[in-house]
Amino acid sequence: MFKPFDGVLLLIILAIALLWSQCGEKENTEPESLRIVTSDTDDTLTLFRDTLITMDQLTIEIRNKRAAITHSNCHTQQCVHTGFITTPGQMSACMPNGVWIEILGSEKTTDVISY
Amino acid sequence: MQLSHQVRPGRRTTLSGKRLLVIVLFTSLILAVGYRFVTTSHSVQATRTFPVLGTFATVIVTVEEVDAQLLFRKADSLLTCLDIQLGRFSGSGQLHDLNTTGGISISTSSDLAGLIRRSDVLVHATGNSFDPSMGILSQVWGFPEPVGVPDSGVIHQALVHTGWDLQVQIDSDSITIQRNTILDFGAIAKGYAVDQTWELLIEMGASECLVEVGGEVRCGSSTGRIWYIGVRHPRRETLAGILAITSGAVATSGDYECFFIEEGIRYSHLLDTDTGYPSRRSASATVIAGDCTTADAMATAAAVAGPDQAQHFPADEYRGMIIITADENDACETYEFGDIPWAE
Numbered sequence: 430m431f432k433p434f435d436g437v438l439l440l441i442i443l444a445i446a447l448l449w450s451q452c453g454e455k456e457n458t459e460p461e462s463l464r465i466v467t468s469d470t471d472d473t474l475t476l477f478r479d480t481l482i483t484m485d486q487l488t489i490e491i492r493n494k495r496a497a498i499t500h501s502n503c504h505t506q507q508c509v510h511t512g513f514i515t516t517p518g519q520m521s522a523c524m525p526n527g528v529w530i531e532i533l534g535s536e537k538t539t540d541v542i543s544y
Numbered sequence: 545m546q547l548s549h550q551v552r553p554g555r556r557t558t559l560s561g562k563r564l565l566v567i568v569l570f571t572s573l574i575l576a577v578g579y580r581f582v583t584t585s586h587s588v589q590a591t592r593t594f595p596v597l598g599t600f601a602t603v604i605v606t607v608e609e610v611d612a613q614l615l616f617r618k619a620d621s622l623l624t625c626l627d628i629q630l631g632r633f634s635g636s637g638q639l640h641d642l643n644t645t646g647g648i649s650i651s652t653s654s655d656l657a658g659l660i661r662r663s664d665v666l667v668h669a670t671g672n673s674f675d676p677s678m679g680i681l682s683q684v685w686g687f688p689e690p691v692g693v694p695d696s697g698v699i700h701q702a703l704v705h706t707g708w709d710l711q712v713q714i715d716s717d718s719i720t721i722q723r724n725t726i727l728d729f730g731a732i733a734k735g736y737a738v739d740q741t742w743e744l745l746i747e748m749g750a751s752e753c754l755v756e757v758g759g760e761v762r763c764g765s766s767t768g769r770i771w772y773i774g775v776r777h778p779r780r781e782t783l784a785g786i787l788a789i790t791s792g793a794v795a796t797s798g799d800y801e802c803f804f805i806e807e808g809i810r811y812s813h814l815l816d817t818d819t820g821y822p823s824r825r826s827a828s829a830t831v832i833a834g835d836c837t838t839a840d841a842m843a844t845a846a847a848v849a850g851p852d853q854a855q856h857f858p859a860d861e862y863r864g865m866i867i868i869t870a871d872e873n874d875a876c877e878t879y880e881f882g883d884i885p886w887a888e
Contacts, residue, residue, distance in 0.1 A: 475781050477776070477781045478781065493599055493600050493758070495593075495600065513595075513600075515593050538772060538774070538786060539772045539773060539774035539783075539786055540604060540754055540763070540771050540772050540773065541602055541604075541754060541756040541761055541773060541774070542759065542773070542774035542775070542776055542783070543756075543759050543760070543761050543773055543774065543775055543776065543787075543794045543795060543796040543830060544758075544759035544776035544796055544798070544801070
């Protein structure tokens, strides 16, 4: 016989199937701010304002809602070669100096911004 | 017969319930797999950002049968080529030749000739608020890397070499500019490059396409997709609003982009063609138009002219115009002209 529990099970499976069919279709975040972490500090700056952050050992640039470590006194220069990071979750790190930056995002409401 | 009749209907009922459950489960899974196959496998949206024209370009395309990477390579190549041809600082290309030789014959099919002819229309439509002959003034002020307010005598001396109608002569097969005049298409070249790239990608098979270079945007699709374009606020770290458009272009020009502050006064790259000094009639202007070449030039013109003059710009050149003014305390006022498709 068809029992009440079967109906619940059916609804759960249908919901899972529906969610699975929809998931991963959209990028749901857009770049909003830059997190800068050093051995002493953990700061967050807006990406809406072009900024040049000069530290003793390196320089970080925010330009057009993107960010990069543009100069460093480290010998590998890997952080500088990473270039501009643009999307939420992306990171760039200068390991010798113990500094890393990460783009933080907010819920996506626009495709692009006119500025 | 009677016993059999009583048992069989019961057994049939039990089997039908389980069968129904199994059928529904399989059907839902098949539908889910089918939906993902139809929407994901054949139609792919891809986004790419790359540096060009001294800023960044973002291209969003939805393609079905074309490789998105091929479209990105074509877009990058075209934008780089236009950068060389139309950039004042490229050191080569037709504009460089025109500015250094003072007059050349240009094929009527070339990008520069098309841009000059379109500029001629927009210069007159905006009452010279948009004027590419201001290159020497930008040079005197040092934009895009200004160092301070130039001597007033130098500014007045430079003004002699500006003024579109006085300095630029357009004939059927040649374009000539007066000696010491420098053409600078910084207020329209990005929009033109956006249009060229967008049209190329649509021709190559993109069903949905958005191209943005330095905040100037062109978008459209064959699917009726609505694009959401944020408009930057000139004085706040939030958006002035979000536009919802299916097809067209959006461009913004503001005094926050390239400026310096001296003795508490903001000096931006938005130079007034009459005085040679930066205009302070607005903080930003956003224009919605059918194409990005027009939107870009009109946005600069509206930002220079301010709301009082810009409201008289010919309505057939744009769909909507948002001008935000700011006083010395950064108190802002917003003026809207035409149809502004704010997202609900």
